[in-house]
Structure formats: structure tokens, C-alpha cells
Amino acid sequence: MRLSTPTGDEAVDLDAVDLFDAATYSDGDPHVVWHAMRERAPVHRQVLPDGRGFVSVTRHADVSAVLRDHTRFTSKRGTLLSILGGVDPAANKMMAASDPPVHTDMREPMAKALSFAALRSRHPSVLGVVRRMIAPLAGDEPWDVAQAGAGFPMEFTGALMGLPEEDWPELARLTTMAVAPEDPSFGAEAGHGSLSAAHHELFEYFGEQVQGRGERDDLIGFLKAMDLGGRGMRADELVYNCYSLLLGANVTTPHAVAATVLAFTEHPDEYARLTGDRDRTNLAVEEGLRWSSPANHFMRHAVGDTELSGQPIRAGEAVVAWLGSANRDERVFADPYRFDVARTPNRHVAFGFGPHYCIGAPLARIALRLLFGELVRLVERFELAGPVAHLRSNFVAGIRSMPVRAVLRPGAAAELEGGSDVVPAPSR
Numbered sequence: 001m002r003l004s005t006p007t008g009d010e011a012v013d014l015d016a017v018d019l020f021d022a023a024t025y026s027d028g029d030p031h032v033v034w035h036a037m038r039e040r041a042p043v044h045r046q047v048l049p050d051g052r053g054f055v056s057v058t059r060h061a062d063v064s065a066v067l068r069d070h071t072r073f074t075s076k077r078g079t080l081l082s083i084l085g086g087v088d089p090a091a092n093k094m095m096a097a098s099d100p101p102v103h104t105d106m107r108e109p110m111a112k113a114l115s116f117a118a119l120r121s122r123h124p125s126v127l128g129v130v131r132r133m134i135a136p137l138a139g140d141e142p143w144d145v146a147q148a149g150a151g152f153p154m155e156f157t158g159a160l161m162g163l164p165e166e167d168w169p170e171l172a173r174l175t176t177m178a179v180a181p182e183d184p185s186f187g188a189e190a191g192h193g194s195l196s197a198a199h200h201e202l203f204e205y206f207g208e209q210v211q212g213r214g215e216r217d218d219l220i221g222f223l224k225a226m227d228l229g230g231r232g233m234r235a236d237e238l239v240y241n242c243y244s245l246l247l248g249a250n251v252t253t254p255h256a257v258a259a260t261v262l263a264f265t266e267h268p269d270e271y272a273r274l275t276g277d278r279d280r281t282n283l284a285v286e287e288g289l290r291w292s293s294p295a296n297h298f299m300r301h302a303v304g305d306t307e308l309s310g311q312p313i314r315a316g317e318a319v320v321a322w323l324g325s326a327n328r329d330e331r332v333f334a335d336p337y338r339f340d341v342a343r344t345p346n347r348h349v350a351f352g353f354g355p356h357y358c359i360g361a362p363l364a365r366i367a368l369r370l371l372f373g374e375l376v377r378l379v380e381r382f383e384l385a386g387p388v389a390h391l392r393s394n395f396v397a398g399i400r401s402m403p404v405r406a407v408l409r410p411g412a413a414a415e416l417e418g419g420s421d422v423v424p425a426p427s428r
């Protein structure tokens with residue numbers, strides 16, 4: 001998705017905008033549309049040719065209000081536009097598609113297993129993944145950061161969940177296909193068929209993974225042993241939650257990586273500011289998350305008649321919260337179209353807001369901090385080395401391909417090739 005800077009003078013016909021169409025994000029300019037919506041129609045209705053409709057909210061305050069309050073806006077009827085008008089079979093079985101108290105019963109123990117403290121022992125293995133991933137920067141060929149990033153979360157989440165390593169490449173492909181079924185990279189399969197094929201294969205796969213495992217010290221083992229108010233998780237609940245965890249990790253994290261590196265190529269002065277003060281790396285990671293907003297939207301349904309920004313919302317209406325727009329809201333962010341590696345405060349909603357706030361945020365932050373800690377330490381500057389191709393999806397603000405070249409610091413090539421024992425500063 002293009003991360004453009006609207007001038008406010010663009011002619012945007014709000015009756016004609018199509019936020020459902022995946023091509024809006026691969027070939028269009030959604031930031032111009034969202035800017036106009038925040039100004040002129042903060043509560044906007046779109047009806048599709050088949051009669052299905054949805055309300056869009058684009059301001060930070062409305063997005064937060066929708067995500068925060070499950071008593072007004074339920075997650076049980078699906079949380080992605082791809083399910084608009086349908087029935088979510090995962091309702092009350094998968095944490096992401098349930099409301100409290102069912103949601104809380106699943107979330108509380110899972111959140112402990114995925115907390116910063118519980119993941120501390122994983123730092124060395126994630127750093128190992130980071131170093132393998134960036135090693136090609138030492139070579140002469142351009143490095144496709146989007147393609148390298150595509151396998152990045154799979155490696156640390158696959159290990160955490162205890163999934164066999166030989167399955168990781170196919171799992172990474174299937175999870176992307178499940179959120180970007182219309183992307184041409186899925187060739188002849190592209191479209192609704194690829195969405196069902198991806199779901200079918202992933203559910204079958206996790207069905208096999210959760211069956212017949214003895215006690216194991218990994219995340220799937222933990223889910224199997226969890227106590228849900230006096231009972232264990234049923235097989236279908238296990239499958240849905242494994243699916244959700246892997247999808248949550250795989251389809252978002254790569255785009256935070258690629259879009260942040262893209263921002264470094266476009267704002268070399270900001271990158272230089274960062275390399276001049278590496279203590280800012282964690283702030284830069286947060287700005288990269290705000291800037292990229294890898295998850296474009298999340299959906300809810302109004303439980304009863306209500307209102308947002310003074311506009312009535314009818315019971316049962318689908319309400320889509322556009323996170324990418326909220327993260328550029330000039331009501332909350334000073335100079336929102338400026339990429340500022342030291343932005344503080346930075347109240348971005350890239351990980352959502354309220355009870356469903358991303359449970360994988362600690363893991364994602366650990367991985368991104370370790371990755372950018374290494375890049376900022378070793379790379380003097382990045383340069384684009386080819387065209388940037390954007391993913392065709394209304395859910396993931398993704399980059400499919402982005403070749404870059406890195407100008408390395410003295411000694412970095414040897415280190416990347418494994419010729420140095422320099423130990424990097426630990427991430428905080």
C-alpha cells in the first residue's frame with residue numbers, strides 16, 4: 001500500500017470510494033481517501049453491488065471506541081471484511097472472534113505465556129533468526145527485504161508453537177494466501193477459491209498437529225493444558241486458536257519490516273538521526289508500526305442502536321475501524337505524515353486497542369527491536385534497488401517485493417558473514 005502524504009486538495013468523491021476492493025490498496029492511494037473521510041465523513045457507509053454494506057470509521061477516537069467496547073460492538077460476527085455478510089464459524093471458539101467472558105477465559109492464560117517476561121529466554125534464538133535473515137546484506141546482489149521478511153515471523157512463531165521446521169515455508173505461503181487471496185502471486189488460484197483452499201489446508205494441518213501429541217513444552221502444548229473454567233480446550237477451539245496465532249504473526253510482522261526499511265530509504269535524514277543515537281531504536285520501531293499499520297482494518301458489528309461521532313449506527317450494522325487512517329489522524333499525531341524516528345508520544349493503534357489488543361505484541365516487539373537493533377548497528381544507509389510491489393489485500397497493508405542495497409559500516413560485512421564475534425547490545 002502506498003504510504004503517501006495527502007495535500008488535502010485532492011478531489012475525492014466520497015460516494016465513489018471503494019474501501020472493499022483490494023486493488024484500492026495495491027494500485028490506489030488510500031491515505032488520500034482516508035484523509036478526506038476523516039475531514040468530511042468520519043462515519044461513512046458503503047454498499048457493495050450485491051447489497052452488503054458496512055460503516056467505516058477513520059478517526060482515532062472512533063476507531064478506539066469501536067475496538068474498546070465489546071458491549072456495543074461485538075467480535076462474534078467476524079472481524080475481517082472478507083467475512084462480511086456471512087457467519088463466522090469460529091465465533092466463541094477462537095479468542096479473536098469472541099467477546100468477554102469467553103474471550104477473557106482464553107486470553108488471560110495465553111497472555112501470560114506470550115508476555116515479555118515469558119519470552120525473555122527466547123531472545124537468543126530470535127537473534128539467531130535475525131542474523132540468518134540479514135546475512136545476504138553482505139553480498140553484492142540486492143536484498144529483497146519483503147521476501148526475506150515473509151519468512152521471518154514464521155521462524156520464531158513456528159519454533160514457539162513447536163511446528164516442524166520443514167512445514168514453515170508452506171505455512172507462510174498459506175497464511176498470506178488466507179489474507180490476500182486476490183493477490184496475483186497466487187496465480188490461477190487467485191480469488192475466493194484460494195481463500196477457501198488456504199483455510200481448508202491450514203485447518204486440516206492444525207487438526208493433525210493438535211491430535212496425538214504427547215505433553216510438549218511449546219505453545220500448542222500450553223494451549224492443550226490450559227484450564228478454561230474447569231475444562232480443557234476442545235479440538236476445534238485448539239485448531240482455531242492455532243490458526244489465529246500463526247496468521248496474526250505471519251501476515252503482519254513482515255510488512256512492519258519492509259515498510260520501515262522503505263521509510264529509511266525515503267527519509268535518509270531520519271535514518272541518519274537514528275544511527276547517530278541508537279538508543280532511539282525502540283522509538284523508531286514504534287514509528288515504523290504507526291507508519292506501516294500492517295493490519296489495515298478490523299471489523300465489529302453493532303450490538304444495538306448506537307452512535308459514533310454523533311452519527312447513528314443501527315443494530316446489526318458492520319462497522320470497520322481503519323487502523324491505517326487512525327494512525328495518521330491529525331487530531332492525535334502532530335505532523336502525522338512525517339516519519340519521525342523519535343516520535344513521542346506515539347499513541348498508535350497498529351496493535352489495536354482494548355480487550356483484543358494484539359496478544360502477540362510482546363513477541364512482535366522483541367523481534368522487531370532485535371532486527372532493527374542489528375540493522376541500525378551494521379548498515380550506514382539503505383538504497384532502493386528496484387521497484388516496490390504492493391500486496392493486493394484490503395486487510396494487510398503489505399509489500400510483496402522490495403529490493404534494497406545496504407551500504408555497510410566498516411567491519412559489518414565480515415560480521416554478517418559470520419567472521420566476527422562481536423556481541424550486539426541487548427534489546428530492552
Ligand code: HEM
Nearest residue numbers: 095096248249252253256298350351352356358359360364
Ligand atoms: C507487527 C506485528 C503485528 C501487528 C501489527 C498485529 C496487529 C494486531 C491487531 C490490530 C489486533 C487486534 C484485533 C482486533 O481488535 O480484533 C491483533 C490481535 C491479535 N494478534 Fe496481532 N499483530 C502482530 C503480531 C502478532 C503476533 C506475532 C502474533 C502471534 C504470536 C499475533 C497474534 C494475534 C492474536 C491471536 C490476536 C487476537 C487477540 C484477541 O482477540 O484478544 N499478532 N493483532
